[in-house]
Amino acid sequence: MDKRERYFWDLTGYLILRDILTVDEIAAANEAIDHHADQIHVGKPNEGARDSQTLRGTGQRALHGLLELAAPYCEPFRKMLVHPQVIMRLSVMCGAGFRFDHGPWVTDSVKGTEGLIMHGQGEPHRPFVAYHHQSNKMHCSGVTVTWQLSDINAGEGGFSCVPGSHKSRFPMPHGVQTCDDDMGVVIQPEMKAGDVIFFMDGAQTHGTFPWRGEHHRRSVLFKYADRTSVRAGVAREIAPPEIYWEEELVEGMTEAQRAVMYGPCSSLQTTKLTVDGDGTVRVENG
Ligand SMILES: O=C(O)CCC(=O)C(=O)O
Incomplete structure (x- = not known):
């Protein structure tokens, strides 16, 4: 170039x-x-x-x-x-x-x-x-x-x-x-x-x-x-916690715990966490 x-x-x-x-x-x-x-x-x-x-x-x-x-x-x-x-x-x-x-x-x-x-x-x-x-x-x-x-x-x-x-x-x-x-x-x-x-x-x-x-x-x-950006394609399929990690590792986790166990993918909407006034962590768009 x-x-x-x-x-x-x-x-x-x-x-x-x-x-x-x-x-x-x-x-x-x-x-x-x-x-x-x-x-x-x-x-x-x-x-x-x-x-x-x-x-x-x-x-x-x-x-x-x-x-x-x-x-x-x-x-x-x-x-x-x-x-x-x-x-x-x-x-x-x-x-x-x-x-x-x-x-x-x-x-x-x-x-x-x-x-x-x-x-x-x-x-x-x-x-x-x-x-x-x-x-x-x-x-x-x-x-x-x-x-x-x-x-x-x-x-x-x-x-x-x-x-x-x-x-x-x-x-x-x-x-x-x-x-x-x-x-x-x-x-x-x-x-x-x-x-x-x-x-x-x-x-x-x-x-x-x-x-x-x-x-x-x-x-x-x-x-x-770029090397570390992930957008779509196969990333979308392998991002769910039970696929990205071992099934046993995420088994029994709460919804909020699972939300941070997703693999990288820009187009997933299910992983946004929020903290309520009483300190409760919850998934906003789950
Ligand atoms: O080449 C085109 O028609 C534009 C394609 C486009 O908008 C896109 O790939 O986001």
Whole structure:
């Protein structure tokens, strides 16, 4: 990652590398998706657009489990997982020892597919996806790396973001979240098949514009985290106390005792403890 890239990343919260995949690599990844087209999951309309008028459309389309596809179909995605161009930049963005957290899936939008409201804005503070600086170094806890398998031209939709929003200190206006009154701050970067975009997942405000292109949007998303941040994926499954620890160790524990025995996972809502006026410790959202 050179100084120019570092400047752009720190300033905007995203970075695009051009022309990274070869024509053959793009073809192999697209062929793998075509081969599993009957397994593409189609969501309910407007689950992602919520109350937005601008982002409305038909249900989102995604194929999950790309690393688990039977060989040779998993190979293009396993190569992307540790592609040298990605590794050398993530080492700077997230620090040494970063890890793959969840994904990858391919977004396979057709004309009319809905968007996704703008989300992630560094507010409220969530350390497992936050961006900060110390000792003249930057550190981002959560980075998404998205590979483009088809072109994304101006106005066609797809990934969109508010550049610089990872440094904003104020809540996002509702009109920006829905894009119904985006104040001109939301952009949709143009990309070509073979390009790759990094964005500060959670720190930067980002989302998806509805797909307007005649061809399919095909973008493959990999979610990385720094060495000690844990977000979702398998962490969610292994976090419950009886799985994370030995069953016997947690057997007979109170609800409050069990609440501190969860393994690390950012998306669990069951572990918040509170102390009442009389000193009773209890689970708030159990
Ligand atoms: O590439 C996109 O459509 C944006 C995806 C997104 O919002 C996310 O991964 O949180």
